[in-house]
Amino acid sequence: xxxxxxxxxxxxxxxxxxxxxxxxxxxxxxxxxxxxxxxxxxxxxxxxxxxxxxxxxxxxxxxxxxxxxxxxxxxxxxxxxxxxxxxxxxxxxxxxxxxxxxxxxxxxxxxxxxxxxxxxxxxxxxxxxxxxxxxxxxxxxxxxxxxxxxxxxxxxxxxxxxxxxxxxxxxxxxxxxxxxxxxxxxxxxxxxxxxxxxxxxxxxxxxxxxxxxxxxxxxxxxxxxxxxxxxxxxxxxxxxxxxxxxxxxxxxxxxxxxxxxxxxxxxxxxxxxxxxxxxxxxxxxxxxxx
Amino acid sequence: xxxxxxxxxxxxxxxxxxxxxxxxxxxxxxxxxxxxxxxxxxxxxxxxxxxxxxxxxxxxxxxxxxxxxxxxxxxxxxxxxxxxxxxxxxxxxxxxxxxxxxxxxxxxxxxxxxxxxxxxxxxxxxxxxxxxxxxxxxxxxxxxxxxxxxxxxxxxxxxxxxxxxxxxxxxxxxxxxxxxxxxxxxxxxxxxxxxxxxxxxxxxxxxxxxxxxxxxxxxxxxxxxxxxxxxxxxxxxxxxxxxxxxxxxxxxxxxxxxxxxxxxxxxxxxxxxxxxxxxxxxxxxxxxxxxxxxxxxxxxxxxxxxxxxxxxxxxxxxxxxxxxxxxxxxxxxxxxxxxxxxxxxxxxxxxxxxxxxxxxxxxxxxxxxxxxxxxxxxxxxxxxxxxxxxxxx
Numbered sequence: 001x002x003x004x005x006x007x008x009x010x011x012x013x014x015x016x017x018x019x020x021x022x023x024x025x026x027x028x029x030x031x032x033x034x035x036x037x038x039x040x041x042x043x044x045x046x047x048x049x050x051x052x053x054x055x056x057x058x059x060x061x062x063x064x065x066x067x068x069x070x071x072x073x074x075x076x077x078x079x080x081x082x083x084x085x086x087x088x089x090x091x092x093x094x095x096x097x098x099x100x101x102x103x104x105x106x107x108x109x110x111x112x113x114x115x116x117x118x119x120x121x122x123x124x125x126x127x128x129x130x131x132x133x134x135x136x137x138x139x140x141x142x143x144x145x146x147x148x149x150x151x152x153x154x155x156x157x158x159x160x161x162x163x164x165x166x167x168x169x170x171x172x173x174x175x176x177x178x179x180x181x182x183x184x185x186x187x188x189x190x191x192x193x194x195x196x197x198x199x200x201x202x203x204x205x206x207x208x209x210x211x212x213x214x215x216x217x218x219x220x221x222x223x224x225x226x227x228x229x230x231x232x233x234x235x236x237x238x239x240x241x242x243x244x245x246x247x248x249x250x251x252x253x254x255x256x257x258x259x260x261x262x263x264x265x266x267x268x269x270x271x272x273x274x275x276x277x278x279x280x281x282x283x284x285x286x287x288x289x290x
Numbered sequence: 291x292x293x294x295x296x297x298x299x300x301x302x303x304x305x306x307x308x309x310x311x312x313x314x315x316x317x318x319x320x321x322x323x324x325x326x327x328x329x330x331x332x333x334x335x336x337x338x339x340x341x342x343x344x345x346x347x348x349x350x351x352x353x354x355x356x357x358x359x360x361x362x363x364x365x366x367x368x369x370x371x372x373x374x375x376x377x378x379x380x381x382x383x384x385x386x387x388x389x390x391x392x393x394x395x396x397x398x399x400x401x402x403x404x405x406x407x408x409x410x411x412x413x414x415x416x417x418x419x420x421x422x423x424x425x426x427x428x429x430x431x432x433x434x435x436x437x438x439x440x441x442x443x444x445x446x447x448x449x450x451x452x453x454x455x456x457x458x459x460x461x462x463x464x465x466x467x468x469x470x471x472x473x474x475x476x477x478x479x480x481x482x483x484x485x486x487x488x489x490x491x492x493x494x495x496x497x498x499x500x501x502x503x504x505x506x507x508x509x510x511x512x513x514x515x516x517x518x519x520x521x522x523x524x525x526x527x528x529x530x531x532x533x534x535x536x537x538x539x540x541x542x543x544x545x546x547x548x549x550x551x552x553x554x555x556x557x558x559x560x561x562x563x564x565x566x567x568x569x570x571x572x573x574x575x576x577x578x579x580x581x582x583x584x585x586x587x588x589x590x591x592x593x594x595x596x597x598x599x600x601x602x603x604x605x606x607x608x609x610x611x612x613x614x615x616x617x618x619x620x621x622x623x624x625x626x627x628x629x630x631x632x633x634x635x636x637x638x639x640x641x642x643x644x645x646x647x648x649x650x651x652x653x654x655x656x657x658x659x660x661x662x663x664x665x666x667x668x669x670x671x672x673x674x675x676x677x678x679x680x681x682x683x
């Protein structure tokens with residue numbers, strides 16, 4: 001049972017980690033907590049569902065088109081809503097993301113209806129690999145793998161590409177970046193686009209693991225937030241570790257202590273971390289702005 | 291100046307009162323010469339939205355009756371409000387129904403917590419309320435004059451379902467998977483009540499919270515309990531998730547569940563076929579039933595609401611409003627809340643498209659007391675295992 005709990009914890013944790021990374025990418029660039037993250041991912045997943053189910057587009061193409069949609073959605077939100085705010089405070093921007101969350105939720109309910117659906121994913125969520133007695137379902141295995149690959153790509157992107165470096169520069173000091181000739185406004189839009197893609201991947205994996213319906217991201221988003229707090233809101237590797245840890249801790253708690261309070265563990269972790277180490281496990285420093 | 295204003299307002303209020311009082315004394319709230327106003331809340335958005343189809347099904351029934359000429363010269367005017375399954379909203383909707391719209395009655399309404407915020411308010415205002423769409427004791431105990439329940443009691447339903455699994459099918463190791471709220475708990479209570487009588491204990495009792503989306507641990511616990519049969523009392527999402535998680539780890543017990551999950555077309559789709567083999571209790575006729583009433587409703591559905599899927603939740607909205615309409619018919623042209631109550635108390639084994647309904651004992655407001663059992667076939671259709679079985683004494 002122990003091994004089984006760890007494996008399924010890792011798979012769920014991988015999804016939390018992806019959502020957490022999507023949040024952190026934006027948080028690092030603008031200190032905005034994007035509460036619409038979950039619903040942006042959900043809408044993207046519904047777009048994928050529509051392409052697969054109604055238009056019978058082959059999966060790779062549907063995924064590619066979904067990512068394109070996610071990019072446009074991220075940029076659209078940044079340009080049409082956030083950029084229009086006059087002298088925005090961080091709180092003001094966060095409230096805008098909350099509003100956008102509600103708009104998307106309402107839109108999904110209107111467009112696709114409230115019924116639950118199964119997401120046609122090419123990997124079965126029932127079949128399993130058996131590694132010497134440890135059963136790993138195919139979907140769990142691939143979820144973990146896809147997450148790791150995506151993280152590696154993000155790492156390469158931020159470290160080695162010009163655009164990635166420009167994004168990091170903008171995150172560290174917007175004014176200096178602009179002086180150096182970086183178009184910071186576009187960089188910000190691009191941040192939203194990247195975050196939106198990562199969210200869309202998480203959305204599709206979560207739908208494939210379970211069910212597709214408008215409220216599907218509520219719980220994972222909160223858990224993603226908890227993972228980000230656990231790992232460090234400003235550290236990408238930290239959030240990844242935080243997600244994996246949260247998934248495992250939750251499962252072990254549910255398995256050996258109490259199932260009824262399994263969901264509460266994430267919130268206890270948020271509180272504990274904020275009390276003990278507010279910067280998170282892996283974030284390097286915690287700067288308090290005066 | 292202020293004094294003058296106050297006097298003016300005072301005089302105005304007295305005048306309004308004098309004009310309005312005799313009129314309202316004769317008038318019945320929500321009943322005019324040509325119309326009967328009826329309201330229902332139901333989640334059209336949020337996590338419980340699939341159940342919201344019930345409230346839309348009721349709309350179809352009222353449309354059919356209006357098309358057929360209404361009842362005693364009056365047509366139904368129906369107000370459907372979305373409470374998103376949030377009790378605070380339900381309370382506000384109940385107030386709107388009574389104070390702004392002025393409905394004659396409330397029909398249906400999904401949810402225990404939601405309905406409970408409105409129950410006392412509706413009863414204080416003497417608003418007839420027919421058939422909250424949940425089977426808990428809160429609707430029939432204590433007895434309320436204007437509140438009639440139809441939905442089979444979860445406790446009794448679970449009690450009998452467990453009996454069916456144990457006595458008819460011979461399962462001894464039974465586990466329970468339920469939603470951690472009144473709905474799930476009263477189901478669990480029925481299962482345990484039966485097993486206690488047989489001096490058997492549950493091999494596992496596993497609950498899930500409404501918002502849970504990862505049920506892998508839950509499935510593992512059920513598997514490790516060695517259960518041969520698992521009874522589940524959850525919402526559709528959790529039912530699908532637990533089946534998928536169980537299949538992943540190779541756990542294949544006999545599953546059984548309540549009539550709340552009897553929309554097998556939906557369940558087959560969201561479980562990718564894992565729903566096949568489920569033993570289900572049913573409180574309504576099956577979707578493809580040849581009962582003349584079902585045939586008639588299906589035809590009207592095609593004509594008046596072709597955009598809706600003809601699923602169990604949808605026509606439940608018809609089933610849980612039919613007896614109310616019958617009460618209105620029996621009350622005659624002189625429709626008041628009290629006349630309606632008297633008329634309802636004449637219903638005896640009255641049969642629409644749900645189980646037989648009886649309200650002749652004024653000390654018993656539980657009208658629906660029967661279910662039947664069925665098994666889901668691999669093609670999603672139902673193999674009917676029994677006739678209507680009485681589950682509540």
